[in-house]
Amino acid sequence: MVHSLLSAIENVVAITDSEKSLIAGLFRLKRFEAGDFFLREGEVCKQIGFIEKGLVRYFINDDGEEKIYSFSKENQFTSNYESFGPQKPSKQSIQVLEDSSIYVISFQDLEKFYAEVRNGERFGRIMMSEVFIETLQNLNSLYTDSPQTRYENFIRENADLQQRISQYYIASYVGVKPQSLSRIRKRISF
Template sequence: MEQIREHFETNFNITHQDWQIFASKLICQKFPKKSTILKKGETERYLSFIEKGTIRFYIPNEDKDLTFGFIFKNAFVSAYDSFLTQSPCTYTVEAIEDTVLWRLTYDDLQVIYNTTKIGNVIGRKACEDLFLKKSKRELSLLNETAEVRYLNLFSERPELIKQIPLKYIASYIGVTPQALSRIRKRIS
């Protein structure tokens, strides 16, 4: 819990009193590598902060899964569209490696919004971060080649290349694993 407190103190200047309210609502959950955090069709009940691990978002498919997002430690994570609407999720959320999440339920987050001075700022920041990641990915898919997407990924998020299986990276940049192999050969 100290990691999330340090993050909030650094980024939000949270008061001791607000932290006490916030901390009293946090639930720590651990997920082993390759475990499902949220299945397609379930409703997202949590906004989480990743203390340790990597999360993958994907659309399950009979032929192959379509990976469309990764989130790393020290970041907020949620199937946010499902969380906001409290309706079933259209994709799956998975822990790629052993993962520790500090989680707030939807109802507890509403309490924090209403009883703390900093709650709305933290909620807004989490929302903005999730939106910016989504927007950047969409624009990349529309404006860049697969090779440029891979190179950007490699320069912006080198941890991805080390932590995530290449088949997930290929899906994320919109190519087959074979095409990714050819891209990697060209640029090496």
């Protein structure tokens, strides 16, 4: 239901009833099956999504090895802004991990959102700022935190995802092999 999308926007900026109708018309609900790609490496990202139900992973292919750098779940936006903004081919992939319902908006319709929703550009600026900050925090963590600390932080911040994501994917996100993640899990207890 588009209500979750509108609530997410209203949590950031005020929108009128007429703007809600406009926004509902700009986004369309798209269903994905587990394993589908929201975006493949080499494609141009042509949409931003809001996950109503489901889960996605973000990864790069490093010489045949997939390296996961993030996940998004319900009530979060998903896109590859590095590709979406300049409309250039993506170096990353976004794959759906569960059957998912995602509201999508095209590049052209997002421009309409910015132009016709009073606080549309402000919403976009705030969301991009959040994405930028999260990216910097993840990068800093990758360089400064041990795999155990990254795992502990992941579990603390995403307790609900532990049962939804394979240990193989969590290991990739933490930056270790699955066997090393097993050893880390044995050493700690939550």
